[in-house]
Amino acid sequence: MRKAFVIVSSLLLVSFALQFVFAAVVGFTKPAGDGAYALHSVNGMAVIPVLALLTALSAALAKAPGRLIGLAVLPIGLVFLQALIAMLANAFTDAAGARTPLGLTIAGLHAVNGIVAVHVVVGVLRAARQLNRPAPAVARVPVREGEPA
Template sequence: MRRLFVIVSGVLLAAFALQFVFAAVGAFTEPGGDDSYALHSITGMAIIPALCLLTILCAVLARAPGRVVGLTVLPLGLVILQALIAMLAGAFTDASGASTPVSLTIGGLHAVNGIIAVHVVVGVMRAAKMLADDVPVPQGVA
């Protein structure tokens, strides 16, 4: 089960990395529109949350220490925060739906939160590898 925890956390990391690619696809699609971000939306709202839940399950079944399980739960919370940031940014558009300086600033936090989530998932994967190799997971890792 510990090797599966490593594999699933690696797949989760790959999905998070692909999110940046899918965001760039949306940003550089001409003409742009809501459909430009379809891959980003589907991955962020369905695939990544499902992988987060699977990773949490694997951590529990691998009998990971509590702090590792807690670290494994954190990406799901950050994914929920991503959706909230996107909704909040949308709430600050003008009457025609165009971006405002406030909505753009809040939207920028969506990218920052995504970077933080990737770093957390790297930590999850590092902890999973240590657990699979029967190496004690130091406090700083998880």
């Protein structure tokens, strides 16, 4: 199960990396219609949450230490926070439907939270890899002189 923890954590990190690519697609698409958001939305609202849940579940099933399980659960909360930040940013628009300066500032927090989430997932993946490493062999020390080691 520890290998599954590493694999799922890796997939979560890849999905987060793709999320930044998909955000750039939205940013560079002119004009940015609703279709520009499709990949970013599907990945952020479906793929990442499922992988975050699987990461936390695999950490528990791998019998990871409690702190690591807690760290593996943290991306679930950060994903939830991402959705809240996005909704809040969209709530601050002017009469023409453009985001206000406050809405743009809140949208910037969406990016910052994404960066935090990536750092958490990197920590989870590093710890999962460490947990998956085989224990070092312990050399047998002779108890009596002349006893084979």
